[in-house]
Amino acid sequence: MSELLVVEDLTVTFPTTRGPVDVVKDVSFTVGRNETVGIVGESGSGKSMTSLAVMGLLPPGATTKGSIRLDGVELLGRPDRELRRVRGEQASMIFQDPLSSLNPYYTVGLQIEEMYRAHRRCSRKEARRVVVEALTQVGIPEPERRAGYYPHQFSGGQRQRVMIAMALVCSPALLIADEPTTALDVTVQAQILTLLAGLQRDSGTGMVFVTHDLAVISSIATRVLVMCRGEQVEYGEAEQVFAAPRHDYTRMLLESIPRIDDEVVL
Amino acid sequence: MSDDVLLRVRDLTKRFTTRGPYRRRNEFTAVDGVSFDVRLGETLAVVGESGCGKSTSARIVARLMEPTSGTLEFDGEDITHAAGARLARYRAKVQVVFQDPFSSLNPRHTVERILMAPLDYQGIAPKGGRRAYTRELMERVGLNPDHAHRYPAQFSGGQAQRIGIARALAVDPKLVICDEAVSALDVSVQAQIIELLRRLQRESGFSYIFIAHDLAVVRQLAQRVAVMNKGRIVEQGPCDEVFKAPEDPYTRTLLAAIPRINPEWDRRRRAAR
Numbered sequence A: 001m002s003e004l005l006v007v008e009d010l011t012v013t014f015p016t017t018r019g020p021v022d023v024v025k026d027v028s029f030t031v032g033r034n035e036t037v038g039i040v041g042e043s044g045s046g047k048s049m050t051s052l053a054v055m056g057l058l059p060p061g062a063t064t065k066g067s068i069r070l071d072g073v074e075l076l077g078r079p080d081r082e083l084r085r086v087r088g089e090q091a092s093m094i095f096q097d098p099l100s101s102l103n104p105y106y107t108v109g110l111q112i113e114e115m116y117r118a119h120r121r122c123s124r125k126e127a128r129r130v131v132v133e134a135l136t137q138v139g140i141p142e143p144e145r146r147a148g149y150y151p152h153q154f155s156g157g158q159r160q161r162v163m164i165a166m167a168l169v170c171s172p173a174l175l176i177a178d179e180p181t182t183a184l185d186v187t188v189q190a191q192i193l194t195l196l197a198g199l200q201r202d203s204g205t206g207m208v209f210v211t212h213d214l215a216v217i218s219s220i221a222t223r224v225l226v227m228c229r230g231e232q233v234e235y236g237e238a239e240q241v242f243a244a245p246r247h248d249y250t251r252m253l254l255e256s257i258p259r260i261d262d263e264v265v266l
Numbered sequence B: 001m002s003d004d005v006l007l008r009v010r011d012l013t014k015r016f017t018t019r020g021p022y023r024r025r026n027e028f029t030a031v032d033g034v035s036f037d038v039r040l041g042e043t044l045a046v047v048g049e050s051g052c053g054k055s056t057s058a059r060i061v062a063r064l065m066e067p068t069s070g071t072l073e074f075d076g077e078d079i080t081h082a083a084g085a086r087l088a089r090y091r092a093k094v095q096v097v098f099q100d101p102f103s104s105l106n107p108r109h110t111v112e113r114i115l116m117a118p119l120d121y122q123g124i125a126p127k128g129g130r131r132a133y134t135r136e137l138m139e140r141v142g143l144n145p146d147h148a149h150r151y152p153a154q155f156s157g158g159q160a161q162r163i164g165i166a167r168a169l170a171v172d173p174k175l176v177i178c179d180e181a182v183s184a185l186d187v188s189v190q191a192q193i194i195e196l197l198r199r200l201q202r203e204s205g206f207s208y209i210f211i212a213h214d215l216a217v218v219r220q221l222a223q224r225v226a227v228m229n230k231g232r233i234v235e236q237g238p239c240d241e242v243f244k245a246p247e248d249p250y251t252r253t254l255l256a257a258i259p260r261i262n263p264e265w266d267r268r269r270r271a272a273r
Helices: A047-055 A080-086 A108-119 A124-137 A156-168 A186-203 A214-220 A238-243 A248-255 B054-061 B084-091 B111-122 B130-140 B157-169 B187-204 B215-221 B239-244 B249-257 B263-272
Strands: A003-014 A021-032 A036-040 A063-070 A091-094 A174-178 A206-211 A223-228 A231-237 B005-019 B025-039 B043-047 B069-074 B094-097 B175-179 B207-212 B224-229 B232-238
Touching: A003 A047, A003 A206, A021 A036, A021 A047, A021 A063, A021 A206, A021 A223, A036 A047, A036 A214, A047 A063, A047 A091, A047 A174, A047 A206, A091 A156, A108 A124, A108 A156, A124 A156, A156 A186, A186 A214, A186 B249, A206 A214, A214 A238, A223 A238, A223 A248, A231 A238, A231 A248, A238 B263, A248 B187, B005 B054, B005 B207, B025 B043, B025 B054, B025 B207, B025 B232, B043 B054, B043 B215, B054 B175, B054 B207, B084 B094, B084 B111, B094 B157, B111 B130, B111 B157, B130 B157, B157 B187, B187 B215, B207 B215, B215 B239, B224 B239, B224 B249, B232 B239, B232 B249
Parallel strands: A021 A231, A036 A206, A036 A223, A091 A174, A174 A206, B043 B207, B043 B224, B094 B175, B175 B207
Antiparallel strands: A003 A021, A003 A063, A223 A231, B005 B025, B005 B069, B224 B232
8 A cells, every 4th residue: 555644853942941852752643544543642741742843834943854754755845845745635634622733713615715725726605515515424414504603603513513514625635634623522522533533534634633532542643653752652553552652651641540430439 | 318418509580681782681590509518528520511591600609799699608598698707607608619710819919919819808817927837838728838928820721720729738629620620731730730639639528519511520529420411410329320321412412412432442552551
């Protein structure tokens, strides 16, 4: 299988008053088409910085080393002008908080349409048709009418559906989901995970799923990268990482998850 | 009910009125006829999804909010409308630990001042003096007592939550209400705080009302659980029964939605240890 995304020895460094700090150190992983790779770690482990680096969205001041290749093309070091064409078209990202990622002043239909027309030359009529299609695909009821709604008129789960519709409207080859279900209730989380898995099956998108929740990772990822303090502590098939972790940190992380099915002596 | 009931809540209802456009009044019932008991030394968990009314119920029990109707009875005394000295006495026995330690700790106060605040409010002189009692409380929750003169911002999230817990313990309460007290923490830190909460209860024998949306966390802490949905308690009972054989369809949906690690992988990892 040809690899869609290849990250090799990625290092992200920030200048601080006490000298440069590596927030990501020598991280390497690959994502195939139709595959989901999970990145797990606690706060400050560098998991979000890794995904932002792939999108070329690191905060100003950050420097990178290593290599990030999408479909064989090197992304690191390319000017922002070119990366803008990659973002949305070939690689898209969804974030934890859909409310702060959507513009409150515009209807969701207009925002999805904007994304589509930034990459495809087409009439507004054609774009509107695509928007309705995208909203239908993510399970928004009455998509023609709801396209004219503002973000605040949707519930949290529906907003995340809108974000997914926007991210997938140009059929990107790679989707990066950074804690997409963390802010949601468990029942809604289950719906969104099912939706993402279904969309991926239909379109063959490669996915990077970033989360602190190992249980979520285990239900969605084929391969897992465990990060701690910017370092890659473990990387392997999900089954190996969960059933036979090689690193003590992974084991500790797995042991600290509270379990619903265990007997507890109080 | 036996005599060991510490808190008796009956038919608690809270309605909020909001004004829509054109002065239209909208009523919203956040808590709808909720009844439960908390026994001495036990942990009752109240679980449910956002907006189900679990936090509103907790706030009413803590007397931080007035109920529209219903009664609260604590230690045999009706405190639903207690005021003045009686309310102050109630507050000496019931303490709250909040979700976000940083927004519930005054950033301009030192740990010592924060921990002594409940005693200052009660007008109680700390035993052994302020400094010694602060050190004792900090040690109990696993903080370095030499840090008594630091400010909240100098602590990590887990440590700050320990300060919040120490403050709740300062007055030696009989009931501690934890409102999503471990929800904002990383799993490894969360596990430590859960262990701390269990140890403190073993040592002091107080009761917890543990408000949470994470049922797996609840399983680690509570003997009994009340499941809320849309302002009502849809099911309550011993944790083991509710989790193993849920009777209400909503409880079943909630349990089914929890992501789990492949049990086969889990079993193999544990066996290899």
